[in-house]
Amino acid sequence: MIVRTALPLVAEHGAAVTTAQVARAAGIGEATVFRVFADKEELLSACVAEALRTDHVLGEIAAIPLEQPLAERLVEVASAMEAYLGRMGRVLGALHASGHRGAGGGRAEVLMTRLRGAAGGPGAPARSDADSSDSGPAMSDREAAQRRTSAAVAELFEPERDSLRLPPETLATIFLAMLFSRTRSAGDDLSPTVEQFVDVFLHGALGGQPR
Template sequence: MTEPNAPRRRAPGMSTEQRREMILQTALPLVAEYGSAVTTAQIARAAGIGEATVFRVFTDKDELIQACVARALDPTQLLSHLGTISLEQPLADRLVEAAEAVQGHLGRMGAVLGALAATGRPPQRTPPAAGDARPAGRDESQAATKAAVAELFEPERDRLRIPAPVAADVFLGFMFARGRSTLAPDLTAAELVDLLLHGALR
């Protein structure tokens, strides 16, 4: 039992980078829900910190929102997931896992960008900070994603009618087109992959 007058042990302090990451992780779903109407007070409350702590890491709400946009667009999590898909699985299983990862990425991105647009703040792409190793823009992100998906096709290259990078292009074109429209909304990832690999004929 703790003595009444015993000094309270404080949790180890976080570095600036750790605090920034914690605030960003907390802010992302709030920005996806409220768009630019979210307040730093809401974010601080959800993070369990004082509002002043937010401003020790971010200059203002604008900088925080821009960081959320950059994180939503950042393909690092997607690329990491694609890189962990086992090539020992059948091709269809690999592609279903990849499709679900791509759909998750597009969903997170669409939620943040859509909420900001709906609240009157069209997001702008910002260049990466100096020393940031992540892909700098859309072209680089798409190239990295295409290469990761092409790797999933490579074990079957002798059976493919087209080169693996072209197959990856078709796969991603299908996924991104579906993400931007109501293309085949009722089809599961497994059904989409089956359609891609075997066509529409029985």
């Protein structure tokens, strides 16, 4: 509950957020915060971990009815993924902008480069020197999250498997890579809507029947 309350405050204030602000928003005493977390740094680390979690968005994807037309399924998954990436980006971006360099969430600028990896697919950036200190288990966790996300999206293609040009797993990888590119440019004048993005993904750029 404390972390859920702290997340929007961290997204707004970055590392400048105070435990007193969090306590007031949660309707608890500040001492209660310190009974759960050793210090503010530990709370910020918990917020970063929560922002990076994929289980919430995976639950949303799993709840998409397979009876819906494929286009509607893909619009729903795109909207869910973009909301997840947006939440993550706001938290990590605010920490980065406020100069946070502490443990757990300190390398927010490095974590920001992993937004693409969280979306799954081959578009994840190569690891930089700043990533070289990552532990093996942490990398395995990220790779496992990517695989789960890709598998969840692949399930949405299964009802049409017999009419697909590529296997569902391959299409899920392509879809997520394209979706991340759209998310990065969201807000630009030329950025397509989610519906336009899905339509072009399914039907291509050319109108009419192929010759």
